[in-house]
Amino acid sequence: MINLEEGIKEYFQKKIYLSPHPLNRASEAGHPCLRYLVLSRTKNELRVLPDVNLQAIFEEGNIHEAAELRLLQEAGFKIIEQQRAFEWKEKELSGHIDAIIVGEDGKRYPLEIKSCSPSVFRVIQKSEALDLIHARQHWLQKYPAQIILYMLMGNYEEGILWFKEKVSGKRKQLNISLNDPAVLEYGESILKKLEKVNEMIKKAEEPPVERIDACAGCPFEKTACFPGLDFGEGADIVDDNELLEKLDRLEELRESKEEYDAIWNELKEKFQGKSAIIGAKWMVESKKQVRTEYQIPQDVKKQYAAQKEVWVLHIQKL
Amino acid sequence: MTEEIKKDGRGIEDLLPLELENIIQEQEIISDERSIDQIVSDLERGVEAYNRIKQIALRLTNSQDWVSMNGQPFLMEKGAQKIARAFGVFIFKPVIEYLWQEDSKGKYQIVIAHGKAFSRKLGSYVEDIGTCSQRDKFFAVKDGELKPIEEIDFPNIIKKAVANLYGRLIKRAIGLMGITWDDLKAAGIEVTQEVKYKEKKPLSPEAQKIGEMVLEMAGGDKEAAKSMLRSLSEFEKNGKKYSVSSVADLSEAWAKKLLPKVEKEYNEWRKLGSEVEDDKS
Numbered sequence: 001m002i003n004l005e006e007g008i009k010e011y012f013q014k015k016i017y018l019s020p021h022p023l024n025r026a027s028e029a030g031h032p033c034l035r036y037l038v039l040s041r042t043k044n045e046l047r048v049l050p051d052v053n054l055q056a057i058f059e060e061g062n063i064h065e066a067a068e069l070r071l072l073q074e075a076g077f078k079i080i081e082q083q084r085a086f087e088w089k090e091k092e093l094s095g096h097i098d099a100i101i102v103g104e105d106g107k108r109y110p111l112e113i114k115s116c117s118p119s120v121f122r123v124i125q126k127s128e129a130l131d132l133i134h135a136r137q138h139w140l141q142k143y144p145a146q147i148i149l150y151m152l153m154g155n156y157e158e159g160i161l162w163f164k165e166k167v168s169g170k171r172k173q174l175n176i177s178l179n180d181p182a183v184l185e186y187g188e189s190i191l192k193k194l195e196k197v198n199e200m201i202k203k204a205e206e207p208p209v210e211r212i213d214a215c216a217g218c219p220f221e222k223t224a225c226f227p228g229l230d231f232g233e234g235a236d237i238v239d240d241n242e243l244l245e246k247l248d249r250l251e252e253l254r255e256s257k258e259e260y261d262a263i264w265n266e267l268k269e270k271f272q273g274k275s276a277i278i279g280a281k282w283m284v285e286s287k288k289q290v291r292t293e294y295q296i297p298q299d300v301k302k303q304y305a306a307q308k309e310v311w312v313l314h315i316q317k318l
Numbered sequence: 319m320t321e322e323i324k325k326d327g328r329g330i331e332d333l334l335p336l337e338l339e340n341i342i343q344e345q346e347i348i349s350d351e352r353s354i355d356q357i358v359s360d361l362e363r364g365v366e367a368y369n370r371i372k373q374i375a376l377r378l379t380n381s382q383d384w385v386s387m388n389g390q391p392f393l394m395e396k397g398a399q400k401i402a403r404a405f406g407v408f409i410f411k412p413v414i415e416y417l418w419q420e421d422s423k424g425k426y427q428i429v430i431a432h433g434k435a436f437s438r439k440l441g442s443y444v445e446d447i448g449t450c451s452q453r454d455k456f457f458a459v460k461d462g463e464l465k466p467i468e469e470i471d472f473p474n475i476i477k478k479a480v481a482n483l484y485g486r487l488i489k490r491a492i493g494l495m496g497i498t499w500d501d502l503k504a505a506g507i508e509v510t511q512e513v514k515y516k517e518k519k520p521l522s523p524e525a526q527k528i529g530e531m532v533l534e535m536a537g538g539d540k541e542a543a544k545s546m547l548r549s550l551s552e553f554e555k556n557g558k559k560y561s562v563s564s565v566a567d568l569s570e571a572w573a574k575k576l577l578p579k580v581e582k583e584y585n586e587w588r589k590l591g592s593e594v595e596d597d598k599s
Binding site: 002045046047048049209219222223226227228229230231232233234235236237318 | 377378399402405406407411414474480481541
């Protein structure tokens with residue numbers, strides 16, 4: 001019998017190769033590690049190549065990218081210059097932009113298409129483009145820098161990050177503008193970082209090894225940097241029967257709580273705007289109340305944003 | 319960690335971490351004052367504690383974190399990291415050594431990763447090595463033959479040596495070397511995954527010859543060749559039909575037995591071809 005799985009696996013295997021990396025790449029410029037950016041150019045041969053499973057994920061991204069471009073065109077959008085190559089000699093920077101999309105007024109926007117999992121899409125939905133530089137997933141941190149560099153290289157005022165959730169097909173457009181001072185400032189910081197990379201390469205220097213979150217899974221972690229590993233303080237082993245009983249009880253109540261919430265929500269929906277007496281035992285009333293809601297414009301709200309430390313409790317049964 | 323160098327010439331990474339030195343000092347003080355009975359009792363408690371730690375560590379993992387390798391349970395990196403987090407493991411920056419070796423098949427490199435680690439929670443300190451070479455069967459062998467070393471992806475060799483080291487350090491720091499199937503069963507873990515190295519044996523000369531003849535008869539069409547081989551190799555035994563569609567599936571004995579049949583078919587095909595050519599001329 002013809003073996004499709006094996007054939008596709010072999011095909012993906014053939015697509016795994018080490019591509020030359022003589023210049024900085026726009027798609028990687030937002031990487032949080034300076035050493036990674038230097039090694040990518042000076043010791044790229046030590047990069048661990050993706051395995052077939054990771055390659056399959058990359059290929060999936062390419063499939064979605066091509067499909068999205070087709071879809072946008074079918075929906076009537078004018079797409080030009082697909083996969084246009086950019087090079088910024090002075091910054092030793094190159095890149096390939098997915099496409100340029102043309103607005104009704106003829107204005108051109110660089111477009112970067114990204115497909116993602118449902119969990120990542122939930123992050124995207126709550127974010128503005130520049131928020132992604134603080135994302136937990138370090139590959140998301142690279143997206144704003146990538147589009148900003150395309151905008152700077154091609155003299156585009158605005159750009160679009162276009163996300164597609166691979167399971168449900170939901171989509172989200174994140175706009176990014178060089179008129180936003182924060183975007184411009186971030187773009188300049190990326191260019192300064194690339195200048196530092198170029199300078200170090202000229203001097204044959206390497207940034208020192210420093211363990212950061214992005215080390216986990218980095219292709220240089222176990223071949224060029226060897227930063228070691230620190231798994232933190234660890235957990236206390238506690239023998240306390242009272243605590244044990246409380247945790248057991250918490251688990252028992254979990255099901256009840258879920259059932260309580262489900263019934264409450266069902267009744268809330270059923271009786272919205274109505275009153276009823278049920279079985280001569282229960283009086284159910286749905287009353288309208290007016291609450292004051294403060295609709296603060298995003299740009300004003302943003303000025304008051306502050307990072308706050310919170311403790312989140314996770315309980316897992318072993 | 320800063321790269322300070324102490325007056326005695328030792329780098330800071332050569333020294334025991336402060337918290338570990340404190341633990342060791344405390345233990346030294348206790349051991350000075352114990353009677354034999356106390357020592358025995360402490361040892362018994364130690365064994366009990368060790369078994370409890372082992373149980374807790376195993377319960378932090380699940381069946382997805384284990385594979386069967388050469389018939390033994392093997393903890394994968396993801397599972398080792400879950401345990402390391404709970405026991406506060408710190409792994410120092412490893413030192414990598416590259417060694418050239420030579421055997422009858424030529425020169426090759428071995429990567430040796432030397433490392434040390436400690437558990438903040440258990441106060442254990444361990445040193446170990448992880449190795450991998452350009453003779454590693456997962457990277458160096460293709461179709462039963464050793465690949466030239468230039469074709470072996472060297473970063474994968476280094477990575478595997480380091481990953482081996484990290485795995486060994488974590489397991490040794492927690493005391494999880496030599497975990498048995500019974501240990502896993504007691505922790506409620508059922509291992510379903512198996513890592514097998516599928517060694518492709520080189521084809522026997524007979525099988526190779528069969529392959530060449532069948533492919534030629536099929537005009538170079540691989541699918542047609544498979545179908546032709548299926549038909550040529552088919553035989554019946556105890557009411558059951560057997561056949562192969564790839565020469566790689568032929569045993570040496572089967573290939574020897576099949577070769578005359580395929581040769582006969584091939585010669586007839588050639589003869590037929592030359593007769594057609596003669597007719598044309």
